[in-house]
Amino acid sequence: MKYAVIGTGAIGGYYGAMLARNGMDVHFLLHSDFHHVNEQGLRIDSINGNFNVAVKAYAKPEDMPLCDVAIVALKTTNNHLLEVLLPQVVKHTGIVVIMQNGLAVEQVAADILPQASIIGGLCFIGSTKIGPGHIKHSDFGMVSLGHYMKDESAAGITPELGLVTEDFLACGIDVKPVENLCFLRWQKLVWNVPFNGLSVVLNSSTSALLSQQNSRELIKSIMLEVIAAANACGQSLSTSMAEVMLVNTETKMQGYAPSMKVDYDHNRPLEINAIYQSMIDRAARSGADMKLARMLAQQLRFLSRDDAQ
Amino acid sequence: MKYAVIGTGAIGGYYGAMLARNGMDVHFLLHSDFHHVNEQGLRIDSINGNFNVAVKAYAKPEDMPLCDVAIVALKTTNNHLLEVLLPQVVKHTGIVVIMQNGLAVEQVAADILPQASIIGGLCFIGSTKIGPGHIKHSDFGMVSLGHYMKDESAAGITPELGLVTEDFLACGIDVKPVENLCFLRWQKLVWNVPFNGLSVVLNSSTSALLSQQNSRELIKSIMLEVIAAANACGQSLSTSMAEVMLVNTETKMQGYAPSMKVDYDHNRPLEINAIYQSMIDRAARSGADMKLARMLAQQLRFLSRDDAQ
CATH class of the missing domain: 1.10.1040.10 (N-(1-d-carboxylethyl)-l-norvaline Dehydrogenase; domain 2)
Incomplete structure (x- = not known):
């Protein structure tokens, strides 16, 4: 599947780099770090070994291809940007993975793309952005993924959740699919x-x-x-x-x-x-x-x- | 009546100085400021006019006369000192005026001197100690006095409350006796x-x-x-x-x-x-x-x- 990463910071940068490094087709939307990452790629200083990876970097969402999956790793305080961004980077029947803190943070994306599958991601990781395109991964790394249901019920392990889980696992990410996101x-x-x-x-x-x-x-x-x-x-x-x-x-x-x-x-x-x-x-x-x-x-x-x- | 002041800071220093300045027989217990106050008296910079007053200063409670009234204006965090201090400076059937913040702060004195009359004082004043024996009075000055009852009932205006109120009033202090201290x-x-x-x-x-x-x-x-x-x-x-x-x-x-x-x-x-x-x-x-x-x-x-x- 083709991945878009929105918010290439401590979380989006780390997981996006893991996907890109292991052969996934990943497209990163960047803002202030665009020139740096476009030229030098992402650099991850990790407890599991440091690495650099050249990535497909974009300064504007309209230049990006329409992906199958969008990983949203913005701070929730920037969620007002999603209304314009999301439809430009992910198919309207695609998958959106919300890697953010809080309750019902998936609803913003569900409102913007009512036909998409929305998956919530909870990251148990110690990572920090320490420079342009430069992320330090110091602890853990596990991510739990669950299919979002507006009615707060347990969605179980849906096909979409299975697809994303498979890709993450294939890229060496410690991922745990859960039946009840709420x-x-x-x-x-x-x-x-x-x-x-x-x-x-x-x-x-x-x-x-x-x-x-x-x-x-x-x-x-x-x-x-x-x-x-x-x-x-x-x-x-x-x-x-x-x-x-x-x-x-x-x-x-x-x-x-x-x-x-x-x-x-x-x-x-x-x-x-x-x-x-x-x-x-x-x-x-x-x-x-x-x-x-x-x-x-x-x-x-x-x-x-x-x-x- | 003979007054002892325990705690000659922003509150005890101000009200004690007002009493001494207007002819009451007031005895001040001091600690670090003893030498300064013994030689130079108290200095009050007040919105109602500045004044200096020579006072009877003591470094040790055992040197003080047994007074009719003790004004306790220590911080409550020093209340552990009262067990030794109080019986040395006030008659066991005397009056103790507790000018402190909080609830049931009078009980400490009531336990130490079970036969004394305990009066609570609530000060509505802006005052600060700005140097040794030097107090700045910047706002208000009213004090409400009420007779303390362990059972939290309204004591009314008792004779002891009347005596202290009279003295305070005679010294130009804005005092308001209340029936229900609690x-x-x-x-x-x-x-x-x-x-x-x-x-x-x-x-x-x-x-x-x-x-x-x-x-x-x-x-x-x-x-x-x-x-x-x-x-x-x-x-x-x-x-x-x-x-x-x-x-x-x-x-x-x-x-x-x-x-x-x-x-x-x-x-x-x-x-x-x-x-x-x-x-x-x-x-x-x-x-x-x-x-x-x-x-x-x-x-x-x-x-x-x-x-x-």
Whole structure:
């Protein structure tokens, strides 16, 4: 299949380079890095071995071929660009893989391309863009893929999900297809909601937040609030997941800066709507009042001078 | 009556100096400022006119006379000193005026001197210690006094409250005796709980916090939580008080730094137990779960590296 990558940063750059390096036909849309990548390709410094790969780079979506699959790895704060971009780079009956944080982030693409298959991707990876077309991959690399259903039901392993999974596997990507994307989105929020926000508000790494009793208890309270909201929304998450995640974070992610902390430190817009607001609104529709998550979102909007509702 | 002042800072220094200047017999216990104040007295730069006053200064409580009234204006974080101090400076059937922030902060003195009359003082004043024995009084100055009752009932205007009120009035202090101290303590918490904590966590003045929609809504949510808790505890506070306080803060207290923000910026311990914990615990005993206040207290403990429960 022919792939388009929209958003060639830490995530799109890494997975796109893995696909291109292993023989897939991948077309990268670039903005500020276009000239650099067009001339020198992508450079990946990876725990699995460094590599360079020459790629097909484009500065404008209208120059790109209409692909079978578009990988969307923009920050959700740039999703307003998709309405113009997506129809130019992927067939209207094609596949869109949304590699973004948050809840129901797939709906934007589903609205733009109602006949396309939308797949959500959750990446468990430590990667950072450290220069033009230059990505450092420092931890993990697994990506879970699930077919998006607007009604939040489990889609199962659909043919489209199977095709993308096959390609990813063939390129050495650790990919795990899942039957219920919505469940997985909520599960990831259990971690993302406390750690992303508190790392910004309290200006601290995950290990600093876990090193004190009070912040550890606060993190756990927020996790339990997310789990309760998920259950109110019909996804059976267990409360024991909170303690498991805390211990895993302590033992396996020493001193990690969540993506929102990295964004904040670089004065980039924060993904408050994707990670917090859509969850809070969804929970409210099922009668769950997320007081702690809302307070954290309000603090984040204050700090980032983002007065959107 | 003979007065002892324990804690000669922004509050104790100002009110003590007002009493001494107007002829009351006032004895000041000092620590680091002893030599300076013993030689040069207290200096007050006040919106009502600057003045200097020579005072009776002491470095040790055992050198002080046994007074009729002790004014306690220490930070609550130093309240552990009172057990040794109080019995040395005030008669065991005397009067103790607690000029501190928080809920039930009078109980410490009531436990130490069970036969004394304990009066709570709530100061509505902008004052800062800007040098040894040197206090700047920049705003307001009113103090509300109420007789403390362990059972939280309204004591009315007791004879002891009358005596202190008379002395304060005679010295030109704007004093207002109240019948129900507990009601007033809760009322002040409606302001103190959101503004003290958020000014530290979000590193902002009151006017910055009110200038954005999201932080303003958060402040109001916290105020409403305190009002609901007060009502659960039997004090009839109206929800309309929240909006009134917000507007008053916007119009009358431009750019004010709450006392906890001043403490934090000077690396002093924060009054988390007095302003947050005792309120949260009291509310819990009446079945009110203060989720927002607890989250704020946990954030404050993290930032001040205070892992006390």
